[in-house]
Amino acid sequence: MTSPVTQAKLWFWQRASAMVLAVGVLAHLAVMIYAVRGGLSAAEILGRTHGSRWFGTLYTLLVLACAVHVPLGLVTIAQEWLGWRGPRVTIGAGFFAIVIAILGLRAVYGVVAA
Amino acid sequence: MTRRNDFRARNHPAYWAFFVHRVSGLALAAFLPLHLWVMGLAIHGEAALDGFLRFTDQALFKFGEWGMVVLLALHLMGGVRILLIEFGPWSGLRKNWIAGALGFGIAAGLAFALALIS
Secondary structure (H helix, E strand, O other): OOOHHHHHHHHHHHHHHHHHHHHHHHHHHHHHHHHOOOOOOHHHHHHHHOOOHHHHHHHHHHHHHHHHHHHHHHHHHHHHHHOOOOHHHHHHHHHHHHHHHHHHHHHHHHHHHO | OOOOOOHHHHOOHHHHHHHHHHHHHHHHHHHHHHHHHHHHHHHHOHHHHHHHHHHOOOHHHHHHHHHHHHHHHHHHHHHHHHHHHHHOOOOOOOHHHHHHHHHHHHHHHHHHHHHHHO
């Protein structure tokens, strides 16, 4: 079982990432509602994002915050709903964090820089 | 002894806020890797991304996208409520924020739906 100090640290990172996401997700919702008008096309999306430092910064921050926030949330659910604890859960969460970070940063690179 | 809550403890706005936050979080966590993988197709060029976007240009996928937008909006405002409870100067369950979060979810859903059919 994770120590109280570790639990406090995980709580802190969950809330710190939530604060970043609160702002970033609001921006993402606005972008989506704007972007979806008239249907989605790759040309339209990439025309907006290619070379844009704003999109690059926003979505890099969103991806990193997600890589912290999502696995921590899943750990809580695994503990509370499934009763799963211990190193396997920690390793699984770490693996999920890395997957999100890699897929996310790859996607940001793809739409902004590639 | 393990005590378990029965339905009386759960039939309460704050419990439903918790439940919606948890289920929306789970759904978003499941959707996120797929979403990032699709956007990453842009690495292979515009045509690769466009091919997938055209494949998803069907009513079922659009409905799914709309659902994810609503869940994201609900999770966002539910999360802000938790931050306010934990870091804000007030005490209490912020039930006004539960209503506000529901309103925000409906508004975001309507705005996205309108944009989708425009």
